[in-house]
Amino acid sequence: MSNVFVMNHPLIQHKLTLMRNKNTGSKDFRELVKEVATLMAYEVTRNLPLEEIEIETPLCKTKANVLSGEKIGIVPILRAGLGMVEGMLDLIPTARVGHVGLYRDPETLKPVEYYCKLPPDVQDRELIVVDPMLATGGSSNAAIQFIKDRGAQSIRLMCLIAAPEGIEAVKKEHPDVDIYVAAVDSHLDDHAYIVPGLGDAGDRLFGTK
Numbered sequence: 001m002s003n004v005f006v007m008n009h010p011l012i013q014h015k016l017t018l019m020r021n022k023n024t025g026s027k028d029f030r031e032l033v034k035e036v037a038t039l040m041a042y043e044v045t046r047n048l049p050l051e052e053i054e055i056e057t058p059l060c061k062t063k064a065n066v067l068s069g070e071k072i073g074i075v076p077i078l079r080a081g082l083g084m085v086e087g088m089l090d091l092i093p094t095a096r097v098g099h100v101g102l103y104r105d106p107e108t109l110k111p112v113e114y115y116c117k118l119p120p121d122v123q124d125r126e127l128i129v130v131d132p133m134l135a136t137g138g139s140s141n142a143a144i145q146f147i148k149d150r151g152a153q154s155i156r157l158m159c160l161i162a163a164p165e166g167i168e169a170v171k172k173e174h175p176d177v178d179i180y181v182a183a184v185d186s187h188l189d190d191h192a193y194i195v196p197g198l199g200d201a202g203d204r205l206f207g208t209k
């Protein structure tokens with residue numbers, strides 16, 4: 001079964017509250033998404049394997065740890081996931097970035113795919129799918145399935161705010177995928193928006209409403 005990690009670090013919670021505030025404008029909202037993504041990246045990568053190498057300090061030869069050639073891929077779900085990429089690359093600059101384009105049909109609430117471009121060696125990478133919002137789970141489930149269909153073997157999902165319904169949906173469809181979130185909110189409203197949530201993440205990031 002998927003593990004679910006809620007990252008309730010005070011810095012993350014503080015920034016999330018600023019993002020939830022409807023009076024926070026796009027510029028600040030974008031900066032906050034980026035900053036929270038960086039903080040979460042620290043935790044998401046906590047169990048990456050290390051290997052010992054020999055180096056020479058100014059004093060002596062010694063053995064020390066480095067990441068063991070693990071190749072990482074960040075896969076934002078367009079559009080809103082884009083807001084999390086730069087913050088993660090700040091911490092993991094060698095990661096490759098794949099893109100999955102999905103939007104949620106407002107009538108059916110089902111995800112519709114319009115783009116997919118992944119690194120060619122996707123099967124050898126630790127992939128982190130990123131999207132600020134996990135509502136019904138339809139978009140995340142579809143994105144995970146697309147990248148599995150293209151050979152991905154190791155996938156984590158990282159979202160800022162999740163509804164309990166979304167977490168359950170991903171756990172059910174992709175039990176091999178660990179889920180990292182900054183908050184689990186109360187419920188979904190009649191339009192499948194997360195309550196209390198932060199509204200439409202894509203619109204707030206890009207100023208389209």
Ligand code: PRP
Nearest residue numbers: 078079080103104135136137138139202
């Ligand atoms: C939002 C959000 C997720 C999805 C979550 O994207 O960024 O991708 O909805 O909802 P779900 O869990 O019920 O699928 P949206 O479809 O609004 O597209 P956008 O990022 O282009 O604004």
Ligand code: URA
Nearest residue numbers: 135193194199200201
């Ligand atoms: N997508 C969003 O951007 N916000 C929600 O609350 C739900 C889906």
